[in-house]
Amino acid sequence: MSSKQIVIHAPATVANMVCGFDVLGFAVNEPYDIMKIRFSDSPGVTIINEDIYNLPIDPAKNVAGAALLAMLEEIPEVAGLELTINKQIKPGSGVGSSAASAAGAVVAANCLLEDRFRKEDLVRFAMNGEKLASGVKHADNIAPCIYGGVTLIRSIFPLDIIELNAPPLFVTIVHPQIEVRTADARSILKQQIQLKDAIKQWGNIAGLVAGLQKSDYDLIGRSLEDVLIEPIRSILIPGFDEVKQKSKEVGALGGGISGSGPSIFMLSKDEQTARKVETEMKAIFSGIGLEHHTYITTINQQGIKIIEA
Amino acid sequence: MSSKQIVIHAPATVANMVCGFDVLGFAVNEPYDIMKIRFSDSPGVTIINEDIYNLPIDPAKNVAGAALLAMLEEIPEVAGLELTINKQIKPGSGVGSSAASAAGAVVAANCLLEDRFRKEDLVRFAMNGEKLASGVKHADNIAPCIYGGVTLIRSIFPLDIIELNAPPLFVTIVHPQIEVRTADARSILKQQIQLKDAIKQWGNIAGLVAGLQKSDYDLIGRSLEDVLIEPIRSILIPGFDEVKQKSKEVGALGGGISGSGPSIFMLSKDEQTARKVETEMKAIFSGIGLEHHTYITTINQQGIKIIEA
Numbered sequence: 001m002s003s004k005q006i007v008i009h010a011p012a013t014v015a016n017m018v019c020g021f022d023v024l025g026f027a028v029n030e031p032y033d034i035m036k037i038r039f040s041d042s043p044g045v046t047i048i049n050e051d052i053y054n055l056p057i058d059p060a061k062n063v064a065g066a067a068l069l070a071m072l073e074e075i076p077e078v079a080g081l082e083l084t085i086n087k088q089i090k091p092g093s094g095v096g097s098s099a100a101s102a103a104g105a106v107v108a109a110n111c112l113l114e115d116r117f118r119k120e121d122l123v124r125f126a127m128n129g130e131k132l133a134s135g136v137k138h139a140d141n142i143a144p145c146i147y148g149g150v151t152l153i154r155s156i157f158p159l160d161i162i163e164l165n166a167p168p169l170f171v172t173i174v175h176p177q178i179e180v181r182t183a184d185a186r187s188i189l190k191q192q193i194q195l196k197d198a199i200k201q202w203g204n205i206a207g208l209v210a211g212l213q214k215s216d217y218d219l220i221g222r223s224l225e226d227v228l229i230e231p232i233r234s235i236l237i238p239g240f241d242e243v244k245q246k247s248k249e250v251g252a253l254g255g256g257i258s259g260s261g262p263s264i265f266m267l268s269k270d271e272q273t274a275r276k277v278e279t280e281m282k283a284i285f286s287g288i289g290l291e292h293h294t295y296i297t298t299i300n301q302q303g304i305k306i307i308e309a
Numbered sequence: 310m311s312s313k314q315i316v317i318h319a320p321a322t323v324a325n326m327v328c329g330f331d332v333l334g335f336a337v338n339e340p341y342d343i344m345k346i347r348f349s350d351s352p353g354v355t356i357i358n359e360d361i362y363n364l365p366i367d368p369a370k371n372v373a374g375a376a377l378l379a380m381l382e383e384i385p386e387v388a389g390l391e392l393t394i395n396k397q398i399k400p401g402s403g404v405g406s407s408a409a410s411a412a413g414a415v416v417a418a419n420c421l422l423e424d425r426f427r428k429e430d431l432v433r434f435a436m437n438g439e440k441l442a443s444g445v446k447h448a449d450n451i452a453p454c455i456y457g458g459v460t461l462i463r464s465i466f467p468l469d470i471i472e473l474n475a476p477p478l479f480v481t482i483v484h485p486q487i488e489v490r491t492a493d494a495r496s497i498l499k500q501q502i503q504l505k506d507a508i509k510q511w512g513n514i515a516g517l518v519a520g521l522q523k524s525d526y527d528l529i530g531r532s533l534e535d536v537l538i539e540p541i542r543s544i545l546i547p548g549f550d551e552v553k554q555k556s557k558e559v560g561a562l563g564g565g566i567s568g569s570g571p572s573i574f575m576l577s578k579d580e581q582t583a584r585k586v587e588t589e590m591k592a593i594f595s596g597i598g599l600e601h602h603t604y605i606t607t608i609n610q611q612g613i614k615i616i617e618a
Contacts, residue, residue: 154516198507207463213522
């Protein structure tokens, strides 16, 4: 048995990207989880937590474990894997914490296995973690975590992932310390929508993709509009409307709910604006007495990084 | 009064482009209408028809007339305009015949007025023609007719038109000689749709825009899928499913209903494939005994052409 150990960084991700519900997402450079994997004599998946979150170590109840178990089914010659997780992305914050665990685990394992699987396979395995976390196999965090940059899930069955270009963008994220469960945020959505609203939404996603491909910042900003999901989900996030308004007033291109919340992200063309946005976010949540944490980061073009192989 | 005369060619256009209902459209090089305009001492708009279609010459009842009347409201110093129309695009065929008339008239008039108006203004005037033709101010034929290429109407109020790149594409169009009124094709649509279907649709439009921008023919083909409008509207077009299936079998990237039909368009990467598609189309409509007309053309990158100024 090889004693090789792989260490990776799995980045946080922002799903939906305002007008791309369930299909768009992007990776950021901060925060990220640190994970180590090695072959083990113990059969199945052994999980060791090195962080403060006390997540389940039963692999069937752990998102990273669920992803690795799906992978192990296709590599019967591997007896066991030992995964050590040092989670930096707070679970439930809405920036792809579960995706980082699930995607990080299978990317690390694939490195251990000398790249036996294609990226599409890794997405497929990792989606088992998302199923465990939210009840639905979705890839809008998994795909950008693995591929980096901005990704489009054109179709989930069959899986069709498209890597989009993106100009340099600064991302300000605020995580107000309230709990929004993904399953709850999903259940409040209307399953029937107006055709006229859907037309607005696909006009915007088309505009956003064109803006990203053309590096047209104004078009990106104009297209960051969501007439369907945000009006419903933002009710769960105190301060949301004010954060959005003030961020735009100080120059942000636009933004919205990260994934199903409660984190809010804003895109800016330069770092100075991203800092002004952070100042506004802090003032708003301090004003309403809500604990919060902020990040200023950039789009992560690489996805999961192999730190030690 | 100037005796100057402007002659233009106003191209046919394909609206919706399968997954971009109400927001996407492109212009083609064939067929096109020929229009002449000059200043006139007769107040208002004088229309002269030089074709076989017997369209109304009362400007308030003529789509080109309605567009020019809207324009005249903003140029009180111009007494009258005389427009001669030689229509080559059969009305009601679903390839933007009314848009060519309305857009052609205002572009020609703007040339006469030495480019007083911006393209956005011309779209705004021409939409009055579409309102007359279909009851709705839409720009998905008008915009590509004026701008050329593939256009996205990200928003109609306020008007936001985005010019998309497109790789070289061959377009095969078949017009089966049945009548599908735009207003009817619109009224049969469901105003309420499933969120899950809308997600598929915006995944596809995002894929199509990315494919066009990246010149990725396979992605363009995979994204030419419409789960919302086509299943309903295609019922009005005999032979539709077979045309689509056979066209793909001989190599077409994909395609669907042009605008609200009855014309069907198919995109191909090369002329040879476009010709095979035409052969299939002719065989299918001959087989069901339906008169039809076909075109093999390419995307028109220029829009309305000024032939004589």
